[in-house]
Amino acid sequence: MLKEKILNRQAGIITYGMTPPKSSHPAEKLAEITEKQYERLKDLDLDGLILYDVQDEAERTDEERPFPYLKALDPTLYSKSYLDHWKVPKIIYRVIGNHTKQELGDWLRLDAADDRFSVFVGTSSSQQQITMRLPEAYELSGKLNDRLMLGGVVIPERHMKKNDEHLRIKEKVDGGCKFFVSQATFNVEASKNMLSDYYYHCRENGIETVPILFNLAPCGSQKTLAFMKWLGISVPKWLENDLLHSADILDKSVTLSLKIFEELFAFGLEKGIPIGCSIESVSTRKVEIEASVQLVKDIQSLIDRKLNVHVTV
Template identity: 50%
Template sequence: MLLDKIRNRESGIVLYGIVPPKKITAPEKLEEISSRQIQRLQSFKIDGLILYDIQDEKSRTPAERPFPFIETLDPFFYSHAYLSSLRIPKIIYKSVGKYSRAELSRFLTQASPENSLTVLVGASSKSQKITLSLSEAYELKREINGNLLMGGVTIPERHLAKGDEHTRVFDKISQGCSFFVSQGVYDVNTSKSFLSDYYYYGQKLNIPLVPIIFTLTPCGSLKTLQFMKWLGISIPRWLENELTRSTDILQQSVELSEQNWLELKHFATQKGIPIGCNIESVAVRQVEVEASIELLQRVTEQ
């Protein structure tokens, strides 16, 4: 089970990530969407399903958002109301800055430690207006549901600029995080640099390493590529050239993502660093969702 794998600090965890449907979606359409998602995933031996809690992030960058922000259903509600027949653990993201203390307390009270996990996400920028800070959310979680397994977000690209992503991770471990999920990975060398510093810092302080789950996401169009860059995903110049000039950008991105995973897996295995992967599609186009499923199949067959 996923909970045991995380507690035992095992490698090889495989997750799949989705964004809940738009809040304005009609109930009959929700049934159709959830049924399709369940059918798509139930044949795979995945360890868990991530349900994202998206936020606008307009304060993070002045650049125009390539795809408009549309509010989605609450991930915990969608999980329980529409995905309960998918018998795998659900990892519920919560962007804590948009919730009141009472709202987050309600979720933490209702979440079952036996089949739910959570990832608490802080503000996307220092200028974002928030109602609850990440440290306050961590404290609230400890008070209300100490047994609920909690993860954190890590951004390897941030390590390239600041060189301290590994210490951020260890600080979150000290606050109760038992695993981490990365932002989408295309810059494999930056991720390896982060893993290296994570490994040696843990050795130096004699702190056991927790699983790092690297997110892989296919790119099916130039607009999706633009959106990924807007989200802060670092794409090396050579790789961007290959994608933009490819006759089949989607298939090439799937193959590159698989190569990145194999390279990270090889690097981590040599050092005994527990890592896993999370497959997602940042776009809702059917071909890109199907490509994410192809990537999931490739990863689970290794």
């Protein structure tokens, strides 16, 4: 069970991230899209399914968006109306700055007797008008729903500029977060630097590390790569060169993703940090979605192999 794995600080948690379908689709089209995704993912050994709260983010950058923004269904509505038969735990992302205290309070009180999971997300730009900040949302969550397993976002690349991402993690844990999910990960050095500072900070202060799920997303085209960079995902120059000059960019990105996660997972095992993985496809192209599904299987095999060796040693 996902709740127990998080609370027991278990390494190897695997989730899959999905963007809900566009809200403009008619009901029959939404059902068709949902069924296709369900058929692809139902046999995977997932601990949880992440449902994103997609925003326009146009204020974050002056660069033109590679793909047009189309409003998606609210992730809670999508979970309840279309995915309720799928019993895998759903982790609902909520962009907090868009909600009033009353709106978030009403959402927190939903299904109060059930175990729920959510990742609260701040605004993508300091230019955006907000109605609530993350600390306020954490406090409200603690007061209104003690069964909500709260998660936070971690950005290793931010650590390279400010050297304080490990302190942000600590602050969010103090606010109630029990696990973290990164943005798409391509920079091993940034991730290990953050993990190292987090580990030694926790050791020096006598506190336990919490699960951190590193996000992996296959990249199957130059346009997908451009979209990832537009989203703010940091792609090292050497890796971008390898992708753009490879004979098969999708296959190369999957191979590199596996190597990145293998290094981070081994680093976590060595330090006692419970590292997990969240996989997604930022593209709607069938070939990239299928590559993300295969990546789940490959990551599961890698985790099982590494955990077996770790236990034996």
